[in-house]
Amino acid sequence: MKNRKKVEVCHTPSLYHQYEKENQIVVAIDVLRATSAMCAAFEHGVEKIIPVSTLEEAKEYKEKGYIVAAERKGQIVEGFTLGNSPFGFMSGEYKGKTIVITTTNGTRAINMAKNADTVVIGSFLNLDALSEWLIKQHKDVLLLASGWKDRFCLEDTICAGAFVDSLIKSAKFTCDEDSSIAAKYLYLSAKDNYMAFLKASSHRRRLKALNLNEDIKYCLTPNQTDVIPILKGDALVLDNGE
Amino acid sequence: MKNRKKVEVCHTPSLYHQYEKENQIVVAIDVLRATSAMCAAFEHGVEKIIPVSTLEEAKEYKEKGYIVAAERKGQIVEGFTLGNSPFGFMSGEYKGKTIVITTTNGTRAINMAKNADTVVIGSFLNLDALSEWLIKQHKDVLLLASGWKDRFCLEDTICAGAFVDSLIKSAKFTCDEDSSIAAKYLYLSAKDNYMAFLKASSHRRRLKALNLNEDIKYCLTPNQTDVIPILKGDALVLDNGE
Numbered sequence: 001m002k003n004r005k006k007v008e009v010c011h012t013p014s015l016y017h018q019y020e021k022e023n024q025i026v027v028a029i030d031v032l033r034a035t036s037a038m039c040a041a042f043e044h045g046v047e048k049i050i051p052v053s054t055l056e057e058a059k060e061y062k063e064k065g066y067i068v069a070a071e072r073k074g075q076i077v078e079g080f081t082l083g084n085s086p087f088g089f090m091s092g093e094y095k096g097k098t099i100v101i102t103t104t105n106g107t108r109a110i111n112m113a114k115n116a117d118t119v120v121i122g123s124f125l126n127l128d129a130l131s132e133w134l135i136k137q138h139k140d141v142l143l144l145a146s147g148w149k150d151r152f153c154l155e156d157t158i159c160a161g162a163f164v165d166s167l168i169k170s171a172k173f174t175c176d177e178d179s180s181i182a183a184k185y186l187y188l189s190a191k192d193n194y195m196a197f198l199k200a201s202s203h204r205r206r207l208k209a210l211n212l213n214e215d216i217k218y219c220l221t222p223n224q225t226d227v228i229p230i231l232k233g234d235a236l237v238l239d240n241g242e
Numbered sequence: 243m244k245n246r247k248k249v250e251v252c253h254t255p256s257l258y259h260q261y262e263k264e265n266q267i268v269v270a271i272d273v274l275r276a277t278s279a280m281c282a283a284f285e286h287g288v289e290k291i292i293p294v295s296t297l298e299e300a301k302e303y304k305e306k307g308y309i310v311a312a313e314r315k316g317q318i319v320e321g322f323t324l325g326n327s328p329f330g331f332m333s334g335e336y337k338g339k340t341i342v343i344t345t346t347n348g349t350r351a352i353n354m355a356k357n358a359d360t361v362v363i364g365s366f367l368n369l370d371a372l373s374e375w376l377i378k379q380h381k382d383v384l385l386l387a388s389g390w391k392d393r394f395c396l397e398d399t400i401c402a403g404a405f406v407d408s409l410i411k412s413a414k415f416t417c418d419e420d421s422s423i424a425a426k427y428l429y430l431s432a433k434d435n436y437m438a439f440l441k442a443s444s445h446r447r448r449l450k451a452l453n454l455n456e457d458i459k460y461c462l463t464p465n466q467t468d469v470i471p472i473l474k475g476d477a478l479v480l481d482n483g484e
Contacts, residue, residue, distance in 0.1 A: 011394060014257060018393055151260055152253060152421040179394040181442050185431050186424055200423050 006140045007173045009160040009183040012147035013109050025139050026113040027122040027130070027163065030146035031155040032203050033084045034071075034106025036219040039125040040086035042238055043225035045095030049236040051107040052100060061100040069101040074210045085215050086125075098235070105153075109146040114231060116142075121229035121236060124159055124194075124219065129226035131166035133239070141167065143183070154186070154201040155220070158194070161187025162222070194220040248382045249415045251402045251425040254389035255351050267381050268355040269364040269372070269405065272388035273397040274445050275326045276313075276348025278461040281367040282328035284480055285467035287337030291478040293349035294342060303342040311343040316452045327457050328367075340477070347395075351388040356473060358384075363471035363478060366401055366436075366461065371468035373408035375481070383409065385425070396428070396443040397462070400436070403429025404464070436462040 010019040029035055038049055052058055055070060055077060062068045062080070069082035069089075076083035084103045101107060113119050122130050122143065134141050143163050145156035161183035167173040168184070175181060190197035195217065198204045207216055218224075228239040252261040271277055280291055294300055297312060297319060304310040304322070311324035311331075318325035326345045343349060355361050364372050364385065376383050385405050387398035403425035409415040410426070417423060432439035437459065440446045449458055460466075470481040 011253065012257070014260070015254070015393075018256070148420070151257075151419075152424065154420040154424055157424065176442065176444060176447075177393075178390070178396040178444050182394065182396055182399065182424070182428055185428055185439075189427050189431055197427075200418065201420050202418060203420070205418070 004172060004174045005138060007143070007164055007167045007175050007180060008177050009143045009145065009157065009164060009180040011145050011152050011157055011179055012150055013112050013144070014150040016112055016144065019142050023117050023139060025118040025120060025134065025137060025141050026116040027120050027134070027141060027143045028106065028110045028113060028146065029122045029143060029156045029159050030103065030106030030109060031123055031159045031219050032207060033086060033215055033219055034101070034103040034146065035121045036123040036125055037084045037086045037089060038101070038121050038229055038236060039123050039225050039227055041089035041094065041099060042227040042229050044090045044092060046089060046099055047096050047237070048098040049229065050098065050100045050234055051110045051236065052102045053108050053111045055102060058100060058102040066100045067094065067097055069099055071103045073104070074207055074212065085212070086218055087215065105146040105148060109144055110231065113144055119231035122159065122163060124162065124222045125224045126227055127162055127166070127222045130228055131163060133228050134167060135170045135172050141173070148203055153203055155198055155203060157183045158187050158190045161185070162191070246414060246416045247380060249385070249406050249409045249417050249422060250419050251385045251387065251399065251406060251422040253387050253394050253399055253421055254392055255354050255386070256392040258354055258386065261384050265359050265381060267360040267362060267376065267379060267383050268358040269362050269376070269383060269385045270348065270352045270355060270388065271364045271385060271398045271401050272345065272348030272351060273365055273401045273461050274449060275328060275457055275461055276343070276345040276388065277363045278365040278367055279326045279328045279331060280343070280363050280471055280478060281365050281467050281469055283331035283336065283341060284469040284471050286332045286334060288331060288341055289338050289479070290340040291471065292340065292342045292476055293352045293478065294344045295350050295353045297344060300342060300344040308342045309336065309339055311341055313345045315346070316449055316454065327454070328460055329457065347388040347390060351386055352473065355386055361473035364401065364405060366404065366464045367466045368469055369404055369408070369464045372470055373405055375470050376409060377412045377414050383415070390445055395445055397440055397445060399425045400429050400432045403427070404433070
């Protein structure tokens, strides 16, 4: 067990202060849909993503001529052309571009963690690729579930549990903390049928009511990309191995 | 689904502010071991339990001549004769008596909730009896897991999930909130073998290191009593149906 790194799960940004520490990698997770959309955007050629917490910041960027995506209550905010649907970033028209994005939960979690040693973006979409990358870093890992308005949310915790499971299996990590054990168990209960498992979850009901079932299916499908979005300064870029 | 009451789970006292509302019953749960010990004490004839948060308050009561139980770090605090082992309250010598108790997590959670409409004490020990009682009250129920020093803890969440499962099965309650759904799933994964499920949990490891395995086994055995400890003013007493 010697020299193994620690993997922990923080179930909601409200509890981040309990897990914050030096020299750890924070994986920000907002399955429905911010971090899934970010993975999809990089997979489709976007060069840089600037996550901002408030609509005010988003508007300022828009006035400066940036392409800006803004979501609140699951919908595109009036005056913006993109929200947080992964499908919005797939046309190829944003290849090589910088996109500014603000969402209800995900971008807040990313900005909350920005003083961490390293912040990367996780989702089911880059599960295996990011797990392999994390194993190579030889650092403690904190999986930060974005939750829903600071409350616990099922799909983010399950995704965090999927990462815990991968990291533990590598035998390079230990997990001895209850919130991580719970996340792993929830993942193991869910993994054979995420859609059914999440049927009762509040977020899935919210998005289903908005006719976003296709988005949900896409976001719950593991390993559709190998991208490792990493925070450098105020922007996410693809990790270039430096 | 009309007229059904809501059951929710708060995973740790740090998040209680998100769940606090008027006119709900709060069930304080500290499986290892405060609320289990309280159930055991009432089952063995104790008349009244005064939960206090700090050792200072506990000492003041002791100076006034009260019987005082005090636990910190899993052990009886020096200068006190009782801790929070359920077995400490079973001799019959405290029949009809008042006991003051302070523990690391459980008594804090109880006192945090004391402005709630009603506060009752839950554990595996009174699972069925308390579930039936809750069903009869026709009020929303919040299961408050005491956690470990404000962090998520597995056994309390599983016990909360056991109550969620019972209440839902009565068809008198709905549960549409993710932390409650998670608690229920964790309970369903754990229920066939709590000891094995909790093997890796931090609290079980802590108590095992203190040779408290018998306490753990007792606290994880459902339905050993029908007591319903309820907070009246500053003290817990048995519910008399008023």
